[in-house]
Amino acid sequence: MPPFGLFVNRTINRTKSHEKMRKFTAFACGTIAGLSAYYIQRLNDPQLRVHNSWTNSETPISDCALWNSNWDFRDPKSLVRPLKNDNPQEQNRYNSELEKHVPKKARHIILIRHGEYLDVGDTDDSHHLTDRGRQQAKYTGQRLHELGITWDKVIASNMVRAQETADIILNEIDYDKANVKNCPFLREGAPIPPQPPVGHWKPEGSQFFRDGARIEAAFRRYFHRAYPEQEKESYTLIVGHGNVIRYFVCRALQFPAEAWLRISINHASITWLTISASGNVSIKYLGDSGFLPAKLLTNRIPRDAKNVV
Secondary structure, X not given: OOOHHHHHHHHHHHHHHHHHHHHHHHHHHXXXXXXXXXXXXXXXOHHHHHHHHHHHOOOOOOHXXXXXXXXXXXXXXXXXXXXXXOOHHHHHHHHHHHHHOOOOOOEEEEEXXXXXXXXXXXXXXXXXXXXXXXXHHHHHHHXXXXXXXXXXXXXXXXXXXXXXXXXXXXXXXXXXXXXXXXEHHHOOOOOOOOOOOOOOOOOOHHHHHHHHHHHHHHHHHHOOOOOOOOOOOEEEEEEEOHHHHHHHHHHHOOOOHHHHHHOOOOOOOEEEEEEOOOOOEEEEEEEEOOOOOHHHOOOOOXXXXXXXX
């Protein structure tokens, strides 16, 4: 049995240890409580709440942000006579018809803006590519050749600068020039009044009505999901114009069409859109011109040869 003095010493040591533990626990709890209070206060900061709302908002999604699956009016469900009842025979009829209208493959639409051109004279016949514009088109053709694409269709605006650009590109890619389709619907124009408005470009209101209907018709002609009988992914090359391409991008991605002028694309740049079998649309390139030497990067008519703003 240990002496009484040793017992007392052990008891005193335990008491001191417990006291230290209580102090440490109190300190730790106080620190945690303080940090928690600070964090909660920061979360309630109005500025931080605004930033958090972008990713953690409980606000319902705006109608304009929802994807319209029947944007091209070719959603298989919209092409089949609806079910009349729950009868198994009627369901078999519906499913059989639906399967016949379901696309199997994607469509790739590659849009090329024409090269730099001279805006001289009063008609399109005098709007030829500059030497730099011809170089741009050649580089773009070489880039398309490097991509190794087998083209199903090549379509070009019938304006001179687009025709010249397409001709130079066709010298670089594997496609028969005799099969190129020239489309007047793809001509440059004013698709829709832009938002926000700009002071340096103000076409007459009648021009938007005239050009807008034509450009929208071009969009509906070329942008749609694949036909059900298409057995492989297809590639369509379209050589056109800056305003038209930017409008097509906004329409295809279901962005507000009025936003088209917020986008800038260089001469001879490549824009690549893919329409999947489901009808969803994605963009692979937007105005890609990284393959061009820096000295060939342009997006406007040369100032010293500019006839119309």
